[in-house]
Amino acid sequence: MAGVITASEPSWIAPFTGLSPRQFGKLITALRREGADPVRKGRPWSLPLEDRVLLVATVLIVDGTLVPTRDHQVAEQSKNYRYSTNHQVVIDADTRLVVAVGRPLPGNRNDCKAWELSGAKDAVGKTTVIADGGYRGTGLVIPHRREPGQAELPDWKEEHNTSHRKVRARVEHAFARMKTWKILRDCRLKGDGVHHAMLGIARLHNLALAG
DSSP, rough: OOOSOOOSSGGHHHHHHHHOHHHHHHHHHHHHHHSSSSSOOSSOOOHHHHHHHHHOOEEEEEEEEEBBBSSSTOOEEESSSEEEEEEEEEEETTTEEEEEOOOOOEEEHHHHHHHHHSSHHHTTTSSSEEGGGGGGGGSSOOOOOOOOOSSSHHHHHHHHHHHHHHHHHHHHHHHHHTTTTTTGGGOOTTTHHHHHHHHHHHHHHHHHOOO
């Protein structure tokens, strides 16, 4: 695996574009046909067209995070045995900025249901979104899984999963930064308060990143 994102390593292509290497190759061919990579005077591009396209591809990452919530009218006991709410948070894979926050659901709702019911799915439209294996059946880009009776994955699928984990880890890092604010470690607000708290912290997170 290369230390930088590059289209010369096919395993980077699917997580960042949602395309197979073959489909990505067709896209590059079409762009060149339309004049996207002309020979010009002056300083040449430092990156080939393939890498430039890969780096500007719009890719989002979604994951759910549990916020311990005192109001039992909106929270339920979750896998951490505390009353919590499930918040679907979508970040930009490149900038790490939060681009959407779904409405909170009881903490015992799984991410597949929460993705749709929270409004996060509608908020991102048809943009390519990657997620972990808990979002199976949602149409999102998730890791490859072994089929019944399959002892191990082919090497190329393992490579895809490795790059997928590296990219998806960015949303976990975002959660870690957001939860430095105590209110997301023990929310005492009632009703819509936990939702407003998450929205406010998301804005503070983005301001901190933007400098």
